Amino acid sequence: MRDKVETAYLEAKQLYERHGVDVEAALRKLAGIKISLHCWQGDDVRGFLRRGDALGGGIAVTGSYPGRASTPGELRSDLELALSLIPGKHKVNLHAIYADTDEDVDLDELQPRHFRGWIDWAKQNGLGLDFNPTLFSHPKAEDGFTLSHSDPAIRQFWIDHCKASRRIAESFGRELGQPCVTNHWLPDGYKDTPVDRWSPRARLREALDDIFADEIDETYNIDAVESKLFGIGSESYVVGSHEFYMGYAMSRGKTICLDAGHFHPTEVISNKLSSILMFADRLLLHVSRPVRWDSDHVITMDDELLEIARELVRGDLLPRTHIGLDFFDGSINHVAAWVIGVRNMQKALLRALLEPVEQLKRIELERDYTSRLALVEEFKSYPFGAIWDQFCRQAGVPVREKWLDEVKRHEKEVLQPREAGRGTP
Incomplete structure (x- = not known):
């Protein structure tokens, strides 16, 4: 059964794929950087x-x-x-x-x-x-x-x-x-x-x-x-x-x-x-x-x-x-x-x-600057966050701001005692 992260990912993936964007290839490339x-x-x-x-x-x-x-x-x-x-x-x-x-x-x-x-x-x-x-x-x-x-x-x-x-x-x-x-x-x-x-x-x-x-x-x-x-x-x-x-x-x-x-x-x-x-x-x-x-x-x-x-x-x-x-x-x-x-x-x-780079380059060569501007601006609000959440899920790291809980725990259990033991600011 799909959870909210996977459902949002699949819906976002469909939106990008309408423009020829290979979302899974993008994630593989990102994982190697x-x-x-x-x-x-x-x-x-x-x-x-x-x-x-x-x-x-x-x-x-x-x-x-x-x-x-x-x-x-x-x-x-x-x-x-x-x-x-x-x-x-x-x-x-x-x-x-x-x-x-x-x-x-x-x-x-x-x-x-x-x-x-x-x-x-x-x-x-x-x-x-x-x-x-x-x-x-x-x-x-x-x-x-x-x-x-x-x-x-x-x-x-x-x-x-x-x-x-x-x-x-x-x-x-x-x-x-x-x-x-x-x-x-x-x-x-x-x-x-x-x-x-x-x-x-x-x-x-x-x-x-x-x-x-x-x-x-x-x-x-x-x-x-x-x-x-x-x-x-x-x-x-x-x-x-x-x-x-x-x-x-x-x-x-x-x-x-x-x-x-x-x-x-x-x-x-x-x-x-x-x-x-x-x-x-x-x-x-x-x-x-x-x-x-x-x-x-x-x-x-x-x-x-x-x-x-x-x-x-x-x-x-x-x-x-x-x-x-x-x-x-x-x-x-x-x-x-x-x-x-x-x-x-x-x-x-x-x-x-996640940008349709080849499509945008083609439009630019055709001097269709109206479409170029329109698509570049529309893609700024495409749901990349759902793709990012899936990327984090696949990598086994916290999704969204949940990582902050681990940092706060570390601060309480490690950093604060470390500072107290040093005795100086």
């Missing part, structure tokens, strides 16, 4: 390697919601809960400061063994791992410069750290049987307008060339570089601008990372996807939600998220795109932030996959 969960949402970007270092380098977290993770075990436990409430098998994105080790080791000395706990955990849970060198929150980044630093010794420290990070990432890929995407972002820049914009960029280009000179098998590690328009302490000039990294990535065969919050407040990345992938082999997305500045809010299913998903689907760009989330909101439950973010990303992709 891996989203990379950023570990730093779980502990407010504090990490475990240098616990005494304050956040810096354009990084700021607002809020002090109780129960943030303070050990690798706590963080993995929180991630496990989040992943159990999200359909599909995904990846976890680590920063170098999340090394799981008791050794007194600095960033330039890190080795794969310092992440053994993460590798074993990922294997046990059927997950992939992505990676990031951490070029912030360190004494050698206090003046706002790392790979473009004018001091050769400091610059070399960061070069060595990035080289070590690529070797760690390669070990992730080898052991887990899927490539690790290693993203290089740095905070370098000036608060006020500089006299010399050229020299820091020349030093950065030289440093990156040095880092990537070490041969790493792309079967296991994919290198990406991430731009930014401005940040805290670099409001007037960022060395690694969009134009710099566009040129660098295209000329060096590296992957460009587009972060949704790293551009002008009125600029969107959805319109850039087809242009970049016209010439690049692959793309990395960091999906976040900027609010007036690069504030990295938890993503909602807003217009830009939907446009990103539509561009990926309509242009058949998903096979060449790695999708990761990048926000750190300390004002709400840390686990809930992951669940809301990933499920919204998946919902946006599902809505795009």
Whole structure:
């Protein structure tokens, strides 16, 4: 006997199929899309390697919601809960400061063994791992410069750290049987307008060339570089601008990372996807939600998220795109932030996959712009939610907001006692 979820699904399925949409094929495709969960949402970007270092380098977290993770075990436990409430098998994105080790080791000395706990955990849970060198929150980044630093010794420290990070990432890929995407972002820049914009960029280009000179098998590690328009302490000039990294990535065969919050407040990345992938082999997305500045809010299913998903689907760009989330909101439950973010990303992709793309393209070629607009707008209110509910049901995760009950239980039984035991906000 059918229940309400299945009945609603079958009725919605019939509506989509009238326009030639293969709903079951859309669900199979969605099930195969891996989203990379950023570990730093779980502990407010504090990490475990240098616990005494304050956040810096354009990084700021607002809020002090109780129960943030303070050990690798706590963080993995929180991630496990989040992943159990999200359909599909995904990846976890680590920063170098999340090394799981008791050794007194600095960033330039890190080795794969310092992440053994993460590798074993990922294997046990059927997950992939992505990676990031951490070029912030360190004494050698206090003046706002790392790979473009004018001091050769400091610059070399960061070069060595990035080289070590690529070797760690390669070990992730080898052991887990899927490539690790290693993203290089740095905070370098000036608060006020500089006299010399050229020299820091020349030093950065030289440093990156040095880092990537070490041969790493792309079967296991994919290198990406991430731009930014401005940040805290670099409001007037960022060395690694969009134009710099566009040129660098295209000329060096590296992957460009587009972060949704790293551009002008009125600029969107959805319109850039087809242009970049016209010439690049692959793309990395960091999906976040900027609010007036690069504030990295938890993503909602807003217009830009939907446009990103539509561009990926309509242009058949998903096979060449790695999708990761990048926000750190300390004002709400840390686990809930992951669940809301990933499920919204998946919902946006599902809505795009349920569009009659070939029909819309044909109408466009026929210059029937009236029908194009009418159908695109009508499909915005088609019952994709019934398809989503069935997708969650099939994946064995809570349907609709029922996942929140598990998060609230975890907060009461785990996060609140964890906070009480720490004794500090």
